[in-house]
Structures are given as C-alpha cells and as structure tokens.
Amino acid sequence: MDAVEQYRQDKMEQAARVIRESQLALHRQRYSIPTKIGLYVVALLFLGISLFPIYLILTASLKNDVQIFARPPVFLFTPTFKSYHDVLLVSSLSQVRFIANSLIATVLSTAIAVAFGSMAAYGLARFEFKGRKDLAFWILSTRMAPPIAFIVPMFVLIKSIGLLDTWWALVIMYTGMNLSFSVWILRGFFMDIPPELEESALVDGYTRWQVFTRIALPLVKPGLAAVAVFASIFSWNEFLFALILTQQHAKTIPIGITGFSSSMGIHWGPFMAVGFIAILPILIFTFLMQKYLVRGLTFGAVK
Amino acid sequence: MADVRLEKVWKIYGGVVEAVRELDLECRTKEFLCLLGPSGCGKSTTLRMIAGLENVTRGDVYIGGRKVTSVPPRDRDIAMVFENYALYPHLTVYDNIAMPLRVRNMSKSEVDQKVRHAAEVLHITDLLGRRVVRLGGGQKQRVGIGRAIVRSPSVFLMDEPISHLEAQLRAQMRVELKRLHIEVEATTIYVTHDQLEAMALADRIAVMNLGELQQVGTPSELFDRPVNQFVAGFVGTPPMNFLTCELAAQGDQMFAQGSGFRILLPEATRARLLSSKASGKMQLGIRPLDLTVAKAAGSQTSVAAKTFVYEPHGESCQVTVEIDGQLLSIEADGDFVTGAGEPAWIGFKSDKLHLFDSVTGANLVL
Amino acid sequence: MFKPLQSSRAARRTTALILIVPTCLLLAIINLYPFIYALALSFQNYSMTRAAQGSRFVWFANYGAAFRDPRFINCVVRTLIIVGGAVAIEFVIGFCLAFVLNTKLRGMDTIRKISIAPVTVMPIVSALIWFYMLNQRYGIVNWFISFFGVEPQGWLTHTTLATLSIIAADVWQWTPFIMLVILAGLNALPEYVYEAAQIDGLSSWQQFRLVTVPLLMPVMLIVVLLRIMDAFKMFDLVYTMTQGGPAGATETMSYYIYIQAFNFFELGYAAALAILMLILITIISQIFVRWMYREEEGTAA
Numbered sequence: 014m015d016a017v018e019q020y021r022q023d024k025m026e027q028a029a030r031v032i033r034e035s036q037l038a039l040h041r042q043r044y045s046i047p048t049k050i051g052l053y054v055v056a057l058l059f060l061g062i063s064l065f066p067i068y069l070i071l072t073a074s075l076k077n078d079v080q081i082f083a084r085p086p087v088f089l090f091t092p093t094f095k096s097y098h099d100v101l102l103v104s105s106l107s108q109v110r111f112i113a114n115s116l117i118a119t120v121l122s123t124a125i126a127v128a129f130g131s132m133a134a135y136g137l138a139r140f141e142f143k144g145r146k147d148l149a150f151w152i153l154s155t156r157m158a159p160p161i162a163f164i165v166p167m168f169v170l171i172k173s174i175g176l177l178d179t180w181w182a183l184v185i186m187y188t189g190m191n192l193s194f195s196v197w198i199l200r201g202f203f204m205d206i207p208p209e210l211e212e213s214a215l216v217d218g219y220t221r222w223q224v225f226t227r228i229a230l231p232l233v234k235p236g237l238a239a240v241a242v243f244a245s246i247f248s249w250n251e252f253l254f255a256l257i258l259t260q261q262h263a264k265t266i267p268i269g270i271t272g273f274s275s276s277m278g279i280h281w282g283p284f285m286a287v288g289f290i291a292i293l294p295i296l297i298f299t300f301l302m303q304k305y306l307v308r309g310l311t312f313g314a315v316k
Numbered sequence: 317m318a319d320v321r322l323e324k325v326w327k328i329y330g331g332v333v334e335a336v337r338e339l340d341l342e343c344r345t346k347e348f349l350c351l352l353g354p355s356g357c358g359k360s361t362t363l364r365m366i367a368g369l370e371n372v373t374r375g376d377v378y379i380g381g382r383k384v385t386s387v388p389p390r391d392r393d394i395a396m397v398f399e400n401y402a403l404y405p406h407l408t409v410y411d412n413i414a415m416p417l418r419v420r421n422m423s424k425s426e427v428d429q430k431v432r433h434a435a436e437v438l439h440i441t442d443l444l445g446r447r448v449v450r451l452g453g454g455q456k457q458r459v460g461i462g463r464a465i466v467r468s469p470s471v472f473l474m475d476e477p478i479s480h481l482e483a484q485l486r487a488q489m490r491v492e493l494k495r496l497h498i499e500v501e502a503t504t505i506y507v508t509h510d511q512l513e514a515m516a517l518a519d520r521i522a523v524m525n526l527g528e529l530q531q532v533g534t535p536s537e538l539f540d541r542p543v544n545q546f547v548a549g550f551v552g553t554p555p556m557n558f559l560t561c562e563l564a565a566q567g568d569q570m571f572a573q574g575s576g577f578r579i580l581l582p583e584a585t586r587a588r589l590l591s592s593k594a595s596g597k598m599q600l601g602i603r604p605l606d607l608t609v610a611k612a613a614g615s616q617t618s619v620a621a622k623t624f625v626y627e628p629h630g631e632s633c634q635v636t637v638e639i640d641g642q643l644l645s646i647e648a649d650g651d652f653v654t655g656a657g658e659p660a661w662i663g664f665k666s667d668k669l670h671l672f673d674s675v676t677g678a679n680l681v682l
Numbered sequence: 683m684f685k686p687l688q689s690s691r692a693a694r695r696t697t698a699l700i701l702i703v704p705t706c707l708l709l710a711i712i713n714l715y716p717f718i719y720a721l722a723l724s725f726q727n728y729s730m731t732r733a734a735q736g737s738r739f740v741w742f743a744n745y746g747a748a749f750r751d752p753r754f755i756n757c758v759v760r761t762l763i764i765v766g767g768a769v770a771i772e773f774v775i776g777f778c779l780a781f782v783l784n785t786k787l788r789g790m791d792t793i794r795k796i797s798i799a800p801v802t803v804m805p806i807v808s809a810l811i812w813f814y815m816l817n818q819r820y821g822i823v824n825w826f827i828s829f830f831g832v833e834p835q836g837w838l839t840h841t842t843l844a845t846l847s848i849i850a851a852d853v854w855q856w857t858p859f860i861m862l863v864i865l866a867g868l869n870a871l872p873e874y875v876y877e878a879a880q881i882d883g884l885s886s887w888q889q890f891r892l893v894t895v896p897l898l899m900p901v902m903l904i905v906v907l908l909r910i911m912d913a914f915k916m917f918d919l920v921y922t923m924t925q926g927g928p929a930g931a932t933e934t935m936s937y938y939i940y941i942q943a944f945n946f947f948e949l950g951y952a953a954a955l956a957i958l959m960l961i962l963i964t965i966i967s968q969i970f971v972r973w974m975y976r977e978e979e980g981t982a983a
Contacts, residue, residue, distance in 0.1 A: 031330035038330075039371070040786040055782050056793050063800050063858060066811045069822070073814075082820045129704045136701030140694065152705065155713045157963060159915045161936045162956035165943050166719035167712070189712030192705055221697040250804040252918045257944070267806040271922070274810075281814065288807040295802045303795055306862075369877050390883040402878035406896045415892075416882040463882070 067292065074285035081281050096286035108287050111269035117180050118265060119248040122187035126244045127237055129188070130195025135225050137196065138203035139211075149200070156193040164257050171258060182258045183265065187251060191244040202236035203229060238305040246295055266291045317503050318380025318393075318470035319345045320366060325375035327361050327527075335361045337527040339375070343471075343505050343520075348497050350518035351507045354550070358527040359507045360475055366505060367396050367473050380470055395464035396473040399480065401456045403448045403463075409435075410444040413462045434466040437496070454485045461493075465500060472504040479510065490516055511551050515539075523547050545677035548601050548670060554634065557607070557644050559600045560674070563589065572600050572671065576640030577619045582666045585681050594673070594680045601670035604647040608663035609635050611654065619662040623654050637662060723953035730947035737950065744954035754955060756930050757938040758962070764845060764934060765913040768852040773906055775853070776860030783861070784868050798862060800855045809922035812851040813838070816923075841931035844924050848932050851919050856912075860905055867901035868894075900974060907970040914963050935959045 044052070073081050075092035100108050137149050167186065168177075176182045206229060214224045230237075252267040259268060266287065273284040299306065320343040327336040336358040343349040351359035364370040366377055368389035376385045384392050395416075403412050413434055417427045435441040438458045443451065448459060457477055464472055478489045494517055497504055508514055514521045515535045523530040523538065523546075531543040535551075542548035548556050561574035570586040572579045579600070581589070613620070621637035621644065628650070635646045637660050644662065654660060671680045724744055728737035748754050783794050800808070815822050816837035824834035837847045871894065879889050917936040920926055926933035926941070939959065943952035 028329075028333045031333045032335075035330040037786050041788070044785065044787070049787060052782055052785055052787060053789075055779070056790060059779055059782075060793050060797055062854070063797050066808065066815065066854070067799060067803065069815070070807070070811055084820060085825060086822055129708065132701040133705035136698050140698040140701075142695075142698060148702070148706070152709060155709055157911055157960075157967060158713065158717070159936060159956065159959055159963065161915070161917065161939045162720055162953075162960055163712070163716035164940075165723065165949050165953060165956075166716035169719075170715070185708075186712065189708055192709055196705065221694065222700070225697075225701070246802055250806075252806050252921075253940075267804060267918075270804075270806055270810065279810075279813075284810065288804075288810065291804045291807050292802065295804075296799060299798060299802045300795065306798065367881060369880065389880045394881065396878070396881045398874055398878060400874060402872075402874040404875060404878075404893065405872075415879075415884075419883045419888060463878075 067296075070285050070288045070292070073281065074289045076282070076285075078282055081285070096282040097290075100283045100286045100290070108266065108269050108290070111264050111266045112290065114180055114183075114259075114263055115249055115265040115267075118183040118187060118263075119245050121180075121184045122191060122248045123241055123244040125184070125188045126191035126195045127240055130192050130240065131199050131230065131233070131237065132225070133192075134196045134199035135203050135229055138200050139229075149196075152193055152196050154193075155189075156197075160190070160253050164253065167254075168257055177258060178260045178263050180263045183248075183251075183255060183263060186254045186258065187244075187248040190251075191240075191247060194243060194247075195240045198240050199233060199236050202233040206232050235305050238302055242299060242302045242305060245298065249291075249295055317345050317501065319343060319347075319503065320349075320471055320505060321378040322362070322366070323376045323378065325362070325365060325377065326373045327358070327365060327370065328373045334527050336365070339529055341522055341529060341532065343503060345503055346501050348504045348506065348517060348519045350514040350521045351505065351524060352509070352511060352514040352521050352550070353524035353530075354509055356526075357524040359509075359524050362524070363473055363475055363505060363507045366471075367394055368392055393470045394473055395467055395469040395471075396475065397457070397460045397464050397477045399476040401453075401460045403456060403459055405449055406447075408445055408447055409440065409451070409459050409462075412448055412459055413466050416463060416467050430466050431462075434462040437465070437499070438462050438492075453481050454489065457481065457489065458492075461496070465496075465502075470503065472502045474504065474506045476508055477506075478513070479508065486513075493517060512553060515551070521551075523550060525550075541679075541682055542670070543679055543682065545599060545601065545672040545679075548672065548679070552603060554604045554645055554647065556601050556603050556670070558672075559602075559639070559642050559644070561598055561600045563595060563598065572598070572669070574600070574640075574642070576621075576642075579619070579664050579669070580666065581669065585669065585671070588681050589671070592680065594671075597674040598680065599672040599674055599677075601672055602664055602668060604634065604645045606665040606668035607644065607646040608665075609637070609646045609648050609652065609654075610661045610663070611659070613661045614663070619664070621660045621662050623656055623658045623660050625656060626654050628653075635660065720953045720956055723950050724957050725954075726950045728950040730949060740950075744951050745958065747951065748955055748958060753930065753933070754938065757933045757935050760845070760930070760932060761914065761916075761934045761936075764848055764852075764916070764932070765910060767845075768849045768856075768913055769906060769909045771849065771853050772857045772860050772909060773902075776857045777864055777902070779857070779861045780864035780868055784865055794862070794865065797858045799858070801859045803855065805855070805918040806922060808851060808855055809919045812847065812854075812919075813923050816847055838924050839928055841928055844928055844932050848916075848919055848923060851923065852913065852916065856909060860909060863905040864898065864901060867898050871897055903970060903974045907967060907974075910966060910970070911963060914959070935962075 072090075074096050075094070076087065076090060077093055077095065080087045080090055133152065137145060137152075171177050171182045171185075176185075210232075211224050211228055214228050215221070219227070250267065251265075255263075255265045255268050256271075259265065264272075270284060270287055270291065273280040273287070322339050322341045325336060325339040325341075326334070328334050339358075339362060341362075351362060353359050361370060365372050366379075368384070368387060372385050376383055378384065379392055379394070404415065407415070410431060413431045414427050417430060422430075431444070432441065435444055438461060440455065440458050440462065443455060443459075448456060451459065460477065478486045478493075481489060490513060497517070506514075506517060518535060520532060520534055521538055522532045525546050531538060531547045533541075538547060538551045542551065545558070549558070559574050559577070561572045561577075564571045564573040564578070570581045570589065572581055619639060621639045623635060624638045624643060625636040627634040627636075631650045633648050633650055633652060635648055635652070635654060637644050637646065639662070646662065669681075672678065673680055725739055725741050726737040727740045727743065783790050783797075816824075818824060818834055818836050818839070821837070823837065828834065835843055837843050875893060875897075876889060879893055884892065915936055916934055917940065920932055920934050920937045921940075924932040926937050935955070936959075939952050939955045942948050942955060
C-alpha cells in the first residue's frame with residue numbers, strides 16, 4: 014500500500030476513534046453528579062464485598078497465629094512467610110504433593126476434554142447422520158446429572174480396576190465432566206464457520222481430517238480458550254470426586270485443605286497459605302483470559 | 317406539515333473531526349428533499365441532527381419555525397425510517413406500528429383504526445399478526461414506514477431505507493415511496509447515496525461531500541447546471557466524462573484544446589470565459605449522451621479516437637474510446653456496431669459543454 | 683493428475699466415527715454406565731454393612747421408604763429453600779449490578795474485569811473462609827456488627843442463621859456470574875432499536891420495560907436455569923460449614939445422599955435417593971426449557 018493510501022487510512026481510523034470516544038463521553042455526561050456518585054458507590058461496594066474474603070485469605074496467610082485471632086482484627090502488621098514455609102517445606106504439613114496432583118489432574122483432564130470435545134463438536138456440527146440430534150442432546154444432558162448420583166457406581170468401578178487413589182481416576186472423572194461443556198460450546202463455534210472455507214480446502218485435496226486440524230481448529234481458538242479456562246477451573250476446584258476417589262497418594266489440594274481441620278480445630282495459618290496458593294493461579298489465569306470468558310459464560314445464548 | 321431549516325449547523329467530533337461544516341439548508345413544507353452524497357459526506361449525520369439523535373455542535377435546527385436544537389426527539393413531532401429497519405424484534409407487525417400511538421395513551425379503538433389504515437396504505441394488512449422476525453426485507457421496511465406514518469408527524473426522515481434491498485425490490489419501493497409522498501403530502505427528508513434514487517424521488521436534491529453542501533436544486537438543475545465538478549460527476553448515469561484541456565483563442569473563436577482534440581466553444585461560453593478571465597488548465601465535461609460517434613469523419617464528428625471497449629446494451633450501446641491517453645464514454649444507438657481497436661470519430665454537442673477549474677472544480681461557465 | 687476427492691461416503695463415515703467415538707465412549711463409561719448401575723442399585727437393598735448377606739431386589743421399596751423418610755423430606759425442602767433463595771437473590775442483585783456496570787463511566791470496565799474473582803475461587807476455600815468469617819468468637823462478621831450494637835450471633839449454630847449463611851456464601855460466589863452474563867446480554871442489544879424507541883416517544887422507563895426486558899428474557903432464563911442446576915449439586919459448602927446442621931437445617935439432598943452412602947453405607951437406598959434427585963432436577967429444567975421455547979418462538983432470527 015503506497016504512502017498516500019496509508020495516510021488516508023490512518024486518518025480515517027483516527028477519525029473513527031475520535032468519534033467513538035466523543036460518543037462515550039456524551040454517554041458519561043448524561044448522568045448527573047449525584048447519580049454518578051451513587052453508581053460508583055454501588056459498584057465499588059460490590060467490588061469490595063467480592064474481593065474482601067480474598068483479601069482476608071491473603072492477609073491471614075501472612076499473619077502469625079496470634080494476629081489471625083486478634084480481636085479487634087489487625088490491619089497493619091509485618092508480614093511473615095512462615096505459613097507458606099510450613100505448607101511447602103515442612104514435610105508433615107507439606108502440600109507440595111497435593112499441588113502436583115492437582116496440576117496433573119487439571120492439565121490432563123483439560124487437554125483431553127478440549128481434544129475429544131473439539132472432535133466430537135466438529136463431528137456433530139459438520140456431519141449429518143441419523144440420530145445426530147439425539148446424540149447431541151444426550152452429550153449435552155450429561156451436564157445435568159448431579160455428581161453424587163454417579164459417585165457410588167464409579168467408586169465401585171474404579172476400585173475394581175485398581176485405579177483407586179491414583180490420579181488416573183481423577184483424570185477420567187474430570188474429563189467426563191468437562192466433555193459436555195466442551196462439546197456444547199465448541200459446536201456453536203464450529204457451526205459459525207462458513208462452510209465455503211472448508212469446501213474450498215476439500216476441493217484443493219485436503220482430507221476431512223486435515224480440514225478439521227488445519228482449517229477448522231485454528232478458527233475456533235477463542236472457543237478452545239474459553240473451554241480450557243472453564244475446564245481448568247472446574248478440575249482444579251473439584252472436591253467431591255477427589256474426596257471419594259482418593260485416599261492417600263492422589264489427594265488434591267481441596268482434600269489437602271480439609272486435612273487442616275481436625276477434631277482439635279482448624280490450623281488456620283497454613284490453611285490460609287494453601288488457600289491462597291489454591292486460588293491464585295486460577296485468578297491470574299482467568300484475568301489473562303478475560304475476553305474469552307464472555308463467550309464461554311454465555312454458552313452461545315448471547316451472540 | 318412543517319418546514320425544516322438548518323442554520324449554520326456544524327457537527328464536530330472530539331473537537332477535531334468535522335463531519336458537517338456550516339450547513340445552511342431548507343426543506344419547504346410538503347417538499348421531498350433528498351440528501352445525496354458518497355459515504356462519509358455527512359448526510360446521515362445531518363439527518364440525525366434533524367431527528368435529535370445527534371447533538372448539534374454549533375448552529376440551530378428549526379422545525380415548523382420552532383427552534384428544536386435542544387429538544388429531545390420525542391418532542392420534535394418527527395418520524396424516522398431507518399436503514400436497518402430498527403423494528404422491535406420481539407413484537408408483531410401490529411404492535412410495532414401501534415407502539416408510537418400506545419405510548420401517547422391513545423384509546424384502543426383509535427389505535428386500532430390508525431394502525432389498520434396505515435397497514436392498508438402499505439398493503440401489509442395480512443401481515444399484522446406476524447412477528448417481524450419472520451418477514452423479508454421489503455416487508456420489514458414497509459412496517460418501518462407504517463410505524464412512521466401512523467402518527468402523522470410534521471416531518472418524515474428517511475435514512476437510506478431501501479439500500480439493503482435487492483435491485484428489483486428497490487425499484488418497486490421507489491415507486492411506492494413516490495406514490496406515498498403524493499398521497500400523504502408529507503414534508504420528507506431522504507438520505508441516499510444512490511443518485512438514481514434521488515433523481516427519481518426528490519423535488520429538490522442537496523448534494524453533500526466531505527461535510528459540505530455542494531449544491532441544492534431540482535434534479536434537472538443539478539443535471540444541466542452543476543455548480544462544480546463533483547456534482548457534475550456524481551449526478552447522472554453513466555457519469556459525465558472529463559478531459560483535461562486548456563483554452564486556446566484564435567481570432568474571434570475560442571477552443572478547448574487538449575492532447576488529440578480541439579473543440580470549438582459556443583459564443584456564449586466564450587463571452588463568459590473572457591469576462592471571468594478564466595485561464596490555465598481546465599476539465600472539459602460532457603455527458604455520454606451528449607456525444608456522437610461514427611466510423612468516419614463528418615461535419616459533426618470532428619475528433620479522432622480509437623475504440624477501446626464496445627458494450628451492446630440492446631436498445632442502446634456504450635462505446636468507450638481513447639483520445640491520446642484519455643478515455644471517453646459515449647452512449648449511442650443500438651444499431652451502431654464497432655469493436656476494440658477500430659477508429660472512431662467523436663462529435664461534441666456544443667451547447668452541452670461544461671468547463672471546470674482544475675483546482676477548485678468550480679463550473680466556469682455558469 | 684486427477685485426484686479423487688476425499689469425500690466418498692465411506693471416508694466421511696470413518697472420519698465422523700473417529701471424531702465422535704472417543705467422546706461417546708468416555709461419556710458412556712462415566713455417565714451411562716453409572717446411571718444404569720445406580721438404577722440397578724436403587725432397586726436392591728444392598729448395604730455394605732450387610733454385604734455378607736448379599737443383596738435382594740426389592741424394586742420400589744427404597745423409593746417408597748424415601749417418601750416416608752422424614753429426613754429425606756426435610757432435605758428436599760431445605761434444598762429447595764436454599765437453591766430458591768440463593769438463585770433468587772443472585773438474580774436480583776446480579777440484574778441490578780449489570781445495569782450499574784453497563785453505564786459507560788470511567789473505570790466501570792476495570793471493575794467488571796476484576797469482579798469475576800469470586801467465581802474462580804475454590805469452593806472449599808470459599809467455604810472455609812466464610813466459616814472463618816462467621817465464627818462466633820473471632821469471626822469478622824460479628825466484630826463488624828458489634829459496631830451497630832448487635833450481639834455476636836451464632837451464624838452456623840442457629841437453624842435460620844445457618845441457612846442464611848449457606849445462602850450468603852453461595853450468593854457471594856455466584857452473583858458475579860449472573861451479573862456478567864446479563865451484562866453480556868445487555869451489550870448485545872441492538873442500539874438502533876433504542877433510537878427508534880426514542881423517536882417513537884418511549885420514556886426511559888418504557889424503553890426498559892418494553893424493549894430491554896423482553897429482549898433480555900432468553901439470556902436471563904438460560905442463566906437462571908444454569909444456576910439452579912448447579913446450585914442443586916451444592917456439596918462443598920454444606921460439608922465444610924455446617925455438615926447439614928444444626929438439626930438438619932442445611933442438610934441438602936447431595937449431602938444426605940453422601941451420608942447414606944458413605945456414613946451408613948446404605949448404597950441401595952442412596953442410589954434411589956440419587957435417582958429421585960435426578961428426576962427432580964429434570965422436572966425443574968423442563969419447566970424452564972418450555973418457558974424458554976415460548977420466548978424463542980417470538981425472537982428466533
């Protein structure tokens with residue numbers, strides 16, 4: 014593109030930006046000062062309440078035992094990393110094993126759910142066969158069933174295979190739980206791809222599998238990201254299956270956390286530290302993947 | 317019915333982008349005024365300022381003599397038909413048309429009467445019970461128009477209402493809109509980028525470019541006496557031809573001279589040019605209709621050219637020729653046949669010549 | 683060279699199978715098989731404590747017992763109260779907040795981005811932190827209300843307060859979810875319909891009532907349905923904060939089934955209860971789905 018064209022285009026984009034901003038500014042001016050104050054108060058109150066418990070965990074994880082229970086609560090204090098030290102390095106309290114287990118279970122189940130889910134979603138979106146609608150409905154409906162209903166049969170099955178208390182058991186369960194969601198979201202994304210793109214690739218000589226991997230998949234990256242985010246969150250946070258299916262070796266973070274509460278009361282310091290370690294990765298991951306969340310959250314209900 | 321007046325209206329975004337510049341415009345009562353121009357010329361912005369959907373940066377808007385510059389849309393007694401219909405998607409045709417009436421707390425029977433009347437005028441009575449999402453483009457647009465006329469407002473504003481329809485439907489709707497205007501006798505301001513539409517529908521047309529008003533006039537005024545090169549080239553299809561040339565005087569005669577041609581200018585034109593002391597490089601404008609083409613030289617056809625493209629159009633044909641590097645389009649009779657590369661002789665109707673200043677674009681002959 | 687297109691029917695069928703079978707296989711194992719097994723279990727009187735005696739098919743005896751079991755009736759009621767209460771509050775607050783955050787004021791966008799935090803917090807951690815905050819002696823909630831002259835309350839030791847505490851913990855975590863979905867819905871509304879509404883003469887309130895709300899209905903219904911289905915499965919909060927107490931005030935269906943299966947080892951009975959729970963969820967979902975279809979009928983594009 015020659016310089017003159019580029020200049021013209023830049024000018025037009027600049028103009029468009031100025032127009033957008035001035036229209037936004039107009040929106041803002043439409044509220045009177047008291048209304049604006051009211052709105053900000055409500056929004057900040059909401060934000061404060063949302064963040065307060067998280068703030069509490071963070072500060073408590075940096076307090077010593079005395080400060081945690083102090084009344085009135087201590088707001089200014091010198092932070093100490095003793096709780097983190099205990100939780101990671103002191104072998105009797107160490108959570109490292111649990112963190113590792115959680116990581117393995119989360120990463121594997123998310124990867125498999127995204128892989129298998131995208132394949133099934135593509136199959137349902139593009140291929141016509143008898144009973145397609147019913148199959149799709151069945152896959153989507155597996156999300157409805159309460160986990161508690163499966164727990165006994167799965168416990169028996171997994172025990173009989175000898176996979177009890179291994180992270181394989183968790184990977185299987187979590188993948189299963191995430192598949193439904195994965196298929197649901199990705200099917201919508203695949204259906205949005207104009208068929209002409211794939212058809213021209215077919216004409217060029219690609220096999221259908223190659224069309225899937227080289228054309229369709231790259232085009233649904235936002236969907237894959239959304240599924241990955243939600244699947245990870247679910248697997249990382251999952252409690253019930255981990256409770257039943259693990260005993261010693263495959264315990265994940267949530268189970269490790271409950272280990273801090275015994276008949277003698279709750280060991281708060283270390284708990285707060287693990288708690289924060291448990292929520293921090295997801296918080297960061299979610300914040301980074303912000304823009305993919307909206308599509309995932311709305312499950313295609315909002316276009 | 318009322319008239320609409322814009323007085324020195326400016327629209328500036330963020331203090332920088334001048335979308336509309338010092339616009340003075342008037343639409344008389346019961347007149348059909350078209351705002352015509354290419355995208356980005358400011359015509360939609362102007363319409364929206366008349367509607368009250370955009371704030372006026374400077375200047376004033378008057379409807380029926382009343383200053384409405386800071387009055388919200390609902391109090392201006394206007395109705396608008398949108399480019400993308402803007403119907404209420406969850407409602408039926410009946411409810412869409414009835415909405416502006418119900419909001420004004422009209423009695424049920426009165427609402428019903430007016431809605432049915434509007435539906436009759438637009439031939440959509442059998443669609444009244446349907447949800448608007450199920451309608452086709454043309455039908456949706458009629459509902460939009462119905463919603464506008466049902467209130468009998470002072471002014472109708474239309475923002476490219478038929479530009480999203482396919483060609484045949486568009487032609488049909490053009491006829492409908494013209495008929496509607498005659499029947500309802502409404503003051504209408506209509507925005508479009510299609511000059512054919514404007515020529516067909518409007519009593520007067522206001523041509524805009526880059527935020528500035530170029531010319532206001534009847535279709536024939538714009539066609540025969542365009543005030544600058546932009547208007548000349550924008551109005552009329554196929555568009556006017558332009559040839560770069562210079563003035564050459566020879567005794568009592570004046571010629572428009574360019575590479576490969578030398579055309580005698582009529583006496584009136586010469587007089588105008590002399591009195592205005594025009595000189596320098598110019599653009600000679602001539603419409604394809606006002607050119608003649610022949611295979612051999614004659615008294616009328618004095619300029620030599622080479623055929624570039626020949627397009628038969630049935631009843632007529634379009635011949636594009638090349639004169640020393642510049643292209644010229646001629647509209648000729650259907651039975652004239654030629655081919656690319658063949659020699660051609662072009663005749664210029666002397667009373668249809670236009671001359672435009674190369675720099676300002678102003679018409680030097682008016 | 684002419685290359686035959688890879689779209690022969692056999693090739694297509696193979697590819698389709700390869701794509702879909704892995705998922706179906708996995709789901710059959712994790713979903714279909716347990717369901718059938720659980721169904722079979724529910725018809726038996728199998729109990730791990732009496733495993734030596736084997737198990738008999740008692741068909742609908744378990745189901746009958748469920749309806750005569752006061753503790754089960756109680757847990758159904760408590761579940762409905764907690765789920766209903768929590769989702770209703772989450773919806774109302776989330777709905778209002780969506781509008782607040784939708785105003786184009788400076789900083790609202792950042793607030794929106796941060797406010798999703800509670801949704802991502804591990805439920806067990808959330809439960810424990812609420813447990814910490816609601817503690818009668820050293821919890822921050824009691825410290826806070828002391829400023830208003832209110833006595834320190836036993837949040838988890840009194841029946842009504844315990845129910846409210848569970849609801850509060852759920853509301854804290856999931857209100858942002860509902861808010862974000864409705865906010866996304868609001869942003870997807872076509873701007874030009876509102877311009878037409880302005881010209882038609884609708885006041886702001888009328889625009890809200892006649893345009894915004896009807897157009898948001900599908901989104902709102904879907905998000906409430908999703909929330910209800912998820913809230914029914916609530917386990918972590920109850921397990922951690924109240925263990926179903928005091929006096930069964932917060933014993934939800936999930937928790938009771940857990941107790942029956944892993945405390946009493948009455949697997950047959952637990953399976954029957956689980957099936958009943960599934961039926962209840964299905965009925966409620968169906969009601970919503972029918973409602974949604976009625977709305978969709980009108981707005982399907």
